[in-house]
Amino acid sequence: MARFEIANSEMATMAGNADTYCEMGLMYATGRGCQVDLVAAHKWLNIAAIRGCDRAAELRADVAASLSKMELAAALRAAREWMTMH
Numbered sequence: 001m002a003r004f005e006i007a008n009s010e011m012a013t014m015a016g017n018a019d020t021y022c023e024m025g026l027m028y029a030t031g032r033g034c035q036v037d038l039v040a041a042h043k044w045l046n047i048a049a050i051r052g053c054d055r056a057a058e059l060r061a062d063v064a065a066s067l068s069k070m071e072l073a074a075a076l077r078a079a080r081e082w083m084t085m086h
Contacts, residue, residue, distance in 0.1 A: 004068035006028065009083075017051070018048045018053035019048070019053060020048075020050075021044050021045075021046060021047045021048035021051060021053070021056065022044070022048035022053045022055060022056040022059070024043035024044070024048075025040075025043075025048060025056060025059060025060070026039035026041070026045075026059065027041075028040040028044060029041035029042050029045075029059070029063055030074060031065060038067055039067065039071050039074050039078065040078075041063050042060060042067060042071075042075035042076075042079075043071065043075045043078040043079045043082065044059075044079075045051075045059050045060035045063060046060055046062075046074045046075065046076065046079040047079050047083065050079075055086075076078035
């Protein structure tokens with residue numbers, strides 16, 4: 001089975017499906033290949049959930065429980081900005 005990793009959001013746009021965004025959220029949540037960044041994790045899981053990934057919606061709730069109100073606001077803002085651009 002082929003495996004690929006998405007290095008940045010421009011490549012994510014090209015891949016463009018909810019499962020890919022969910023995997024990016026998991027990557028940031030677990031630090032797989034990058035630093036753990038729960039704000040970025042929530043952003044990508046939120047985008048995946050909006051695009052129809054039920055698993056991402058569940059994982060997003062778990063990540064949100066670990067964020068402060070300020071971090072959660074930043075994650076929601078980042079997802080909104082990304083969605084308006086793409």
